[in-house]
Amino acid sequence: MSSRLIFWISNSVRILLVAMGTAAACYMWGTVIGLLLGILAMASLVLVQLFYLQRLADWLDHPTSSRLPDGWGAWTDIFSRLYKLRRGDEKNQTELTEWLARFRQAMTLLPDGVVIMDDVLFLEWCNPAAERHLGLSLTKDKGMRVTNLVRSPEFMDYIILGRYDTPLTLSFRDRKLIAHIIPFENRRQILVTHDVTESERIDMMRRDFIANASHELRTPLTVINGFLEIASLQPDLDIPTRNAHLKLMSEQGERMQRLVEDMLTLTRLESMDHLLRTESINMRGLLEQILQEAHALSAGRHKITLDCQGPDIRGSTDEIRSALTNLVTNAIRYTPEHGEIQIQWCNAPQGPKFLVIDNGIGISPEHISRLTERFYRVDKSRSRETQGTGLGLAIVKHVLLRHNANLFIDSVPDQGSKFAVQFPPAIVIDA
Structure with missing residues (x-):
């Protein structure tokens, strides 16, 4: 049975009881007295309803499940249902608060910078990585325009052109960043920054290492190949010259061996898998x-x-x-x-x-x-x-x-x- 039907039945029963009481009073004490008693009874019912309506209004001003009033009659069911709804809302609100806390903690721990802006680029929130990358401060800069905080011509052009489908490579505050703006909802945008300074440095070191290693190996290889070519073109070289060539080739071969051994040693020392055994x-x-x-x-x-x-x-x-x-x-x-x-x-x-x-x-x-x-x-x-x-x-x-x-x-x-x-x-x- 629905609450609406219960409400109507309970109120109909009360009105019927008042009517029957009024009829009985008219029969016993006359029509005038009976009608007066009936009017008083109806006024009491109305006052009770007004009393509970006032209590409901007071509660709606500060809706907490702990101070929900008790009811009488149909109001018992109404307040009971309100209590269940309020408890459900408080549970959902608690879960939402916990989820938001976990979300913010996860955003805080991200190595990439995350900046949440409104549709006109005013700062709403940012994580510590974004503060480091872009020199922002959430406590001081919240509500300020991000383009006024990140003063970079490249970033300004990226914002003005609005070509957000392509990330921006940005040099800012002695860092090399990849920035990407992602529109979401109707009035908010997310700016994501990824710091590639270290990876760029490692790539440059790797390129320099390969170039230097190639250069270092080229010299002894040139010497050895040159003497081998001489030996093949001039098989009748005198023994002292041939021995001198062999000595130089041996020295250059030892130099290459030392170079390769040192490179292998460096690679082993830099390897994360090479644990230190004391x-x-x-x-x-x-x-x-x-x-x-x-x-x-x-x-x-x-x-x-x-x-x-x-x-x-x-x-x-x-x-x-x-x-x-x-x-x-x-x-x-x-x-x-x-x-x-x-x-x-x-x-x-x-x-x-x-x-x-x-x-x-x-x-x-x-x-x-x-x-x-x-x-x-x-x-x-x-x-x-x-x-x-x-x-x-x-x-x-x-x-x-x-x-x-x-x-x-x-x-x-x-x-x-x-x-x-x-x-x-x-x-x-x-x-």
Whole structure:
């Protein structure tokens, strides 16, 4: 049975009861008294209805399920239904609030910038990524026109032309962004920004690496192919000339091998799948091995000393050996004959420290910040003489990054250089 039918039946019954009561009163006490009593009874019913209408009006001003009034008669069913509707609305509102909170949290965590604007480009909301990309502030800039906040001719042209089907590549605030405006609803638009600065930098590094590697490999290959062509065209070359050619080809082949090995080492160090496997490293034993290799490379042309006073550490033995050997090898290669090279391993308040100090040719200040770049050379002709690959310090940088260590370079031209590796205290093995 519907609520409307119940309402009409209940009110009809009350009116019928009043009419029957009035008729009975007229029969018992006369017509005048009976009609007066009937009028009073009807007035009471009307007053009751007005009372509950007033309570309903008061509730509608502040509709909460907790303060919904109780009813009488048909009003009981009306208030009961209102209570159910209100509870349903409160549940839906709670769910909507939670959904909006989750949505905003998800938008906040997005790496891409999201800006919500109205149809005239006034800022309504943006996430932290958009604040970083475009220099916006939601608390300060809300309600302001986005084109007044993002002052870029490229962005203005993109807005004016309105060709939103094609993304815009935008250089802004030392970042390279891909911006795309997506209209939604009738009076709102979404601006999405994607930061490609890092990917562009990595692509450029990759292109430079391939170009430099190709250049480095081209020289020894040209030498080897040239001598092979000579050998094939002149099979009767005298033995001293042929031996000289073979020696040069062997040197260039070894140079290519070192280059390929260094490139493979760099690739392995940069790989996310190549996990750091730490072990106990006997630093005195490791440094004595490096000292022996240094003496062999120097062949008596330098004075090389070792002072080992530092502790043993935990790390990758192969990686640490490679990094420290590269630093010592560079010192030998760029220190003239009869020069002096000091190798030191000591403990410091900031953690254990490795130093290589030489009195060699030194490095100009403008080159120091770029020394760890791949294939970067201060003097290319000098590097060819010393048979360097140009990747040694890049390998050192990546090894130290994996061990949370830092490289410090102090050098003065024609006076010498000091390369210091500062390891963190946590790497030390307690005695």
